[in-house]
Amino acid sequence: MVNQIIQKEVDIFESFVKEHFIQEQDYYIYNIEVFKKLLFESLMVPFLESLKPYYYKNKYYYLERSPMTFNYFNTILRQIFKRNQIHFVKKVKYVMSKYQVEYYIYFNGAD
Numbered sequence: 001m002v003n004q005i006i007q008k009e010v011d012i013f014e015s016f017v018k019e020h021f022i023q024e025q026d027y028y029i030y031n032i033e034v035f036k037k038l039l040f041e042s043l044m045v046p047f048l049e050s051l052k053p054y055y056y057k058n059k060y061y062y063l064e065r066s067p068m069t070f071n072y073f074n075t076i077l078r079q080i081f082k083r084n085q086i087h088f089v090k091k092v093k094y095v096m097s098k099y100q101v102e103y104y105i106y107f108n109g110a111d
Helices: 013-020 032-040 044-054 070-084
Strands: 028-030 087-095 098-106
Touching: 013 028, 013 032, 013 070, 028 032, 032 044, 032 070, 044 070, 070 098
Parallel strands: none
Antiparallel strands: 028 098, 087 098
8 A cells, every 4th residue: 555645664763763762672662751852852853854855745744733742743653653664562551640652663673
């Protein structure tokens, strides 16, 4: 099936995940803390800009939403997971009467 959002495999994604996400045994964790860290260190906007060559022009609005929220960024991640055929597991944790989404990302031969 042809992907109508991302036109080619996002080859910069794996290095971004390995550099900025939390590494566990054989997977990487993405959660609200990682998202806040990306925002605080001003890494979000450059990453989203670097994704533009991979997206169709009529789908740039995914990358240009302002402000970029946790859920908006989750949508972008899921799009990349699907396009790059990356295995991930979504877990919902309840903390202080609110739910938090965590993604466990598995790469083939994770470091």
